[in-house]
Amino acid sequence: MAASDLNPNASREHTARPTANRAAVIVGGNRIPFARTGGAYAKSSNQDMLTASLEGLIARFGLQDERIGEVAAGAVLKHSRDFNLTREAVLGSALSPETPAYDLQQACATGLETVLGLANKIKLGQIDSAIAGGVDSASDAPIAVSEGLREILLDLNRAKTPVQKVKILSRIRPKDLAPDAPNTGEPRTGLSMGEHQALTTAQWKITREAQDELAFNSHRNLAAAYERGFFDDLITPYRGLNRDSNLRPDTTLEKLSTLKPVFGRNLGAEATMTAGNSTPLTDGASTVLLASTEWADTHGLPKLATVLDGEAAAVDFVHGKDGLLMAPVFAVPRLLARHGLTFEDIDFFEIHEAFAGTVLSTLAAWEDEEFGRTRLGLDGALGKVDRAKLNVNGSSLAAGHPFAATGGRIVASLAKMLHEKGTVNGRPARGLISVCAAGGQGVVAILEAA
Amino acid sequence: MSTLQPVLLGELPSLSKLYVNAAATAARRRVLGAAGGTGQLPAVSHEVRNVHADVGNLTAYQHLVGETASDTLPAGYVHALAFPISMSVMNRDDFPLPLLGMIHLKNKVEQRVPIVFSESLDILSWAENLSGHRAGTQVDIVAEVRSHSTGELLWRGVSTYLAKGSFLPGIDKPGAPNGAAGTGDFSPPNPTALWQLGLDTGRNYATVSGDFNPIHLSVLSAKALGLRGSIAHGMYLASRALADVGAVKPDSFAWEVAFEAPVFLPARVALDITTVPSESGGWERSDYVAWNPRSGRRHFTGTVSALA
Known part of the structure; x- marks a missing residue:
């Protein structure tokens, strides 16, 4: 290993440069409300939910019989029979059957990566329209036969x-x-995602109170967004649900503080992660309509935001060099550097709440001088995220987190927020998305108001 | 080594027969009251030539310990391949210590050259360094694996065993505790892995390694030998740790493990692997330690480092 490899995740090591292409715009999105596992969607398959979400999008934007350039979606927990999940959903929808589709799988970053991949195709002029999406069911999860029986x-x-x-x-x-059910354990470590995060949460000295407060804000913000009708053109009801069933509008900090820790009880440090400040297993699906400016205009459709750029990162978590869910910490400074931006230039921060501890550890790393210098290759700390700009309409702690569906939920909501905001100091409003994923990965993106 | 009388075995000894024979010897010694102990190790080396790995068995081994099924033999697999020959040395009538109930204290392996599964191997084993231990008598069992065609030394392993309660004439027991034992001052670090080991862990490893020592197979068979339950094979645990260290290690490496508290099955085992960087920022070695996450008792420690 050469000396320059000491810090391969540092921002300065990155040489990619953005090139000017035509814009990829976000027309809008649609999702079904997210349901806690075993609830309203207990018997719905991934294909059922993805199709339902897609049908709502088609209805909203009049896409019946339309041949879309390409549809990409995916699921994290996937049956082997669903090898063509997205294409099957397209065939079951009102889209033209001549619409091609492909599946993508990148753990919890699946949804955001479908948006970025399709946006790139639009920017390159390969396609003019696209639908990105994701779905997951923790209820209708595949169960395999044991390894012995399989052999x-x-x-x-x-x-x-x-x-x-x-x-x-x-x-x-x-x-x-005995059947073999999927679990959230990392294959290489045997630690569950919650246990991994518990180690990171303790490492960054994130308090129980701070985690509960973030969870409380998530519920309060999401409830307020529903109250003012923010989701009216982002959600189609399904199976009797109009709202995310995990949302607790009446939850209080006192209630959250009474919950017992569920992760990290045997890991040495004080256990602070509860069912309240961790996302529950959830079922749901989301879709996002992307297009070139011309396609949106000729179809008379809105242009909410453009996909400026995206960045993926991965960390060496296996032997504990970094926390499992800390990859976005490295992806964000690289993406900002590529566009000469700082946190001051960002108006909305959408940091996926896998666990409250994940968001708070991420913020702590960005505020840490030493970490900024030694690990991010910066002159000091990356910066402080203004909490008033963070997950302002709630995030996964309140909405739930059907793994592959989270990216589409965030992109559609943020695009609408940016469109509402319009311009800030004469420039288009800007939003940053950060999604962590299993396997020590993370995908981040910047959207701009169109 | 030069004074050892070579004994060439026609084929790999059967481990199950060796265990039956060892049990019979143990019973005979109990009845006749004769401890075999002479204070002398047999001055012989056992060798089997032209040994081949079975590829189906290799795949099963690799999957069980968490290795990718590559065409290279994992260092722990070579140990399992050589083990019957080492057992045949310990099972000789003139071997001074009782084979059954011996405790694996530590293991040191030098993987000098990667071994491809199709390679023809010569395997040689002998016993040396009979010495006192505060709890009995310990002995080193050495195994060497060479290329059948070139004679090049590819792999060398030294396994140290303790015969608890066996004291031989002329072998003094040391005054102070020796070895890496002593769990008093151990405070567990953050784990980098958690293993869930089922009751069948011992049987599964016995199937791929051929080591059907009754202490690993079932609660009943382990109790028959005086344990309170079945325990995981030490080499299974060490091989999993080696697999977890992963692809960072070079082709030539040293792999050491020192066993402490046994892992009674079923069990949860916490493991920490610490990468020690070299001065240039590359990989120098990986240290590992495993413990019981409930009691904090240490199960084993070890290291994987580059061979100079």
Whole structure:
């Protein structure tokens, strides 16, 4: 390893430069309300929910029989039979069946990455319109047979004679019949995502009170946004739900403070992460309509915002160099540097609330002088995020987090917020999105009011 | 080593037969009251030539310990390959310590050259360094793996075992505790991994390694040998830690482990891997430590470092 590799995530090491292309605009979005697992969508499949979300988008923007340039979506928890999930959803929708589609999977960054990939295709002139999306069901999750039974069944499939088959079947033992359900454990560490975050939360000395306050604000802001009708043109009701079922408009800091810690109880440091300041398992889907300026204009559709740029990062979390969910900490300064921007130039910060501790650890790292110098390659701290600009219409702690659907939820909401804001000091209003993901990854993006 | 009489075995000894034989020897010694102890190790080395890894077994081993199924033999797999030959040395009538109930204290492996699974191997093993331990007598079992075609030394392992309660004439027990033991001052760091080990952990490793020592197989068979339950194989735990260190290690590396409190199954084991950087910022070595996350008792410590 050369000395220059010491700090591969530092902002100065980054040499990519933005090039001028035509704009990719966000026309609007649609999602179904997010439901706590085992609730209103318990029996709905990923394809059901993605199609429902897509149908709402088609209805809102009059896309019946329209051949869209490309549709990209994905799910984190995915059945093997859903190898063409997005294409199947398109075929089940009112879009032209001649609309191509592909699936994408990047853990919780899936939704945002579909937006960035399709926006790039529009910017390059490959397509004029696109729908990005994501869906996840923790209720209708795939359950696999045990590894033992799977091997036996595959061997059975290869057997030629009845005698061979009987011999193979006789290998089945009772323990082979226990199913293998998906879990949130990181494959390389065996630690759950919550346990990983508990270590990071403790490392950055994030208090229980600060986490509960962030959770409280998320519920309060989301409830207020619903009250003033902010989501009226962003959500289509589904299965009797009009609002995210995890939202607790009447929750209080006192109530949140009574919850018992659920993560990090055996990890040494004081456990501070509760069911209240961590996102619950959720079902839901979201979609975003993207287009070139010309396509939006000829179709008489609104242009809420443009996708300025995006950046992905990953951290070496396996042996604890960085926290599992800390990759956006490195992606954001690189993206800002590429455009010569600072936090002063950002009007809305949308930092996905995987856990309150994730958001607060991220902010703490950006405010840390030492970290800024040694890890981000800056002259000092990256900067302080103005809390009044943070997740102003609520985020995942209140809305819930159907993994792949979160990116689309944030992009559509932020595009609308930017459009409402219009210009700030003569420049277009700007919003920053930050989404952490399993595997030590993160994807971030900047949108500008159109 | 030069004074050792070479004994060439025609094929890999069967571990299950060796365990049965060891049990019979133990019973005979109990009945006849004869402790085998002469204070002398047999001056022989056992060798098997032209050994090949079984690729199906290799894949099962790699998946079990968390290695990618590559064509290179994991260092722990080579240990398992050589183990029957080492066992045959310890199972000799003139071996002074009882084989059953021996405790694996530590293990030191030098993986000098990567071994591709199709390579033909010569495996040699002998015992040395019979010495006193405060709780009995310890011995080093050395195994060397060479290329059958070139004779080049590819892999070398030294396993240190303790025969608890066996004191041999002429072998003094040391006054102070030796080895890396001593868990009194251990305060667990933040874990980088958590392992969930089921009751079948021992049986699963026995299937891929061939090491069917009853203390690993079931609660009943372990109780028959005086343990309160079955315990995980030390080499299974160390091999998982080696897999977790991962691709950062170079082709030639040293791998050490010192075992402390046994892991009674089922268990949750916390592990921390610390990467120690070299002066130039590259990888110097990875240190690992594993413990019980509930009690804080240390199970094992070790290190993986580059071979000079």
